[in-house]
Amino acid sequence: MMQGLYVITDGSTGETLFSKVEQALGGGATIVQYRDKTTDQARREQEAAALRSLCHAHHALFIINDDVALAQAVQADGVHVGRDDAVVSAAREVLGNTAIIGVSCYNQLQLALNAAEQGADYIAFGSFFPSSTKPNAPHATLELLCQARQQLALPICAIGGISLENAPNLLVNGADMLAVIADVFNSPDIAHQASRYQALFLESRAAFPPHH
Ligand SMILES: Cc1ncc(COP(=O)(O)OP(=O)(O)O)c(N)n1
Ligand SMILES: Cc1ncsc1CCOP(=O)(O)O
Ligand SMILES: [Mg+2]
Numbered sequence: 001m002m003q004g005l006y007v008i009t010d011g012s013t014g015e016t017l018f019s020k021v022e023q024a025l026g027g028g029a030t031i032v033q034y035r036d037k038t039t040d041q042a043r044r045e046q047e048a049a050a051l052r053s054l055c056h057a058h059h060a061l062f063i064i065n066d067d068v069a070l071a072q073a074v075q076a077d078g079v080h081v082g083r084d085d086a087v088v089s090a091a092r093e094v095l096g097n098t099a100i101i102g103v104s105c106y107n108q109l110q111l112a113l114n115a116a117e118q119g120a121d122y123i124a125f126g127s128f129f130p131s132s133t134k135p136n137a138p139h140a141t142l143e144l145l146c147q148a149r150q151q152l153a154l155p156i157c158a159i160g161g162i163s164l165e166n167a168p169n170l171l172v173n174g175a176d177m178l179a180v181i182a183d184v185f186n187s188p189d190i191a192h193q194a195s196r197y198q199a200l201f202l203e204s205r206a207a208f209p210p211h212h
Contacts, residue, residue, distance in 0.1 A: 027194025127160020
């Protein structure tokens with residue numbers, strides 16, 4: 001099920017990366033995205049393969065950011081694409097019917113409706129709050145999230161500046177997944193921080209049963 005804490009890697013590499021992701025998984029992250037903006041293909045492939053095994057050992061989904069070929073090479077569970085990346089049909093062609101394809105829709109409901117039409121498996125809106133990781137990301141509102149929830153059957157991911165303090169508002173307004181970088185990976189206790197997010201999902205599931 002596409003629900004829960006969706007951690008995105010923070011640019012760490014090697015052992016540090018592996019250890020950080022392991023801690024997040026230990027704390028209960030349900031989805032991991034490998035987001036590495038470098039061009040070091042050998043390292044990228046090695047890290048992605050290692051993270052795939054780690055995620056699967058924890059029964060978590062493993063998604064690659066941007067790079068459809070890398071997702072195919074390491075047999076990731078799917079790929080996340082934005083406006084500068086492959087379109088859904090091209091990713092689907094390469095990765096097949098069972099792959100998870102997530103699409104960034106920024107602050108535009110129409111992009112989400114289009115993505116749904118094109119066969120996306122989930123859509124993402126954001127940035128909901130100021131993000132030090134991606135300061136220039138477009139700003140999405142809770143109203144948009146609420147509206148999208150009413151019009152879309154697909155799982156919805158929220159991203160951008162998410163913290164334990166603002167996360168409950170996203171869950172109340174219909175987010176199924178919370179994608180977080182800094183607030184989890186900059187924490188002195190990554191596992192504990194991830195587990196605090198997971199607790200929010202359990203609480204919100206009791207109050208608002210999932211749509212899917
Ligand atoms: C879950 C999730 N949502 C949004 C994004 C952003 O994707 P994109 O706009 O392609 O920007 P980059 O992450 O590639 O810089 C994401 N990666 N994951
Ligand atoms: C990739 C991306 N897209 C929109 S905001 C963002 C970064 C989210 O990171 P953080 O959780 O540290 O704000
Ligand atoms: Mg991208």
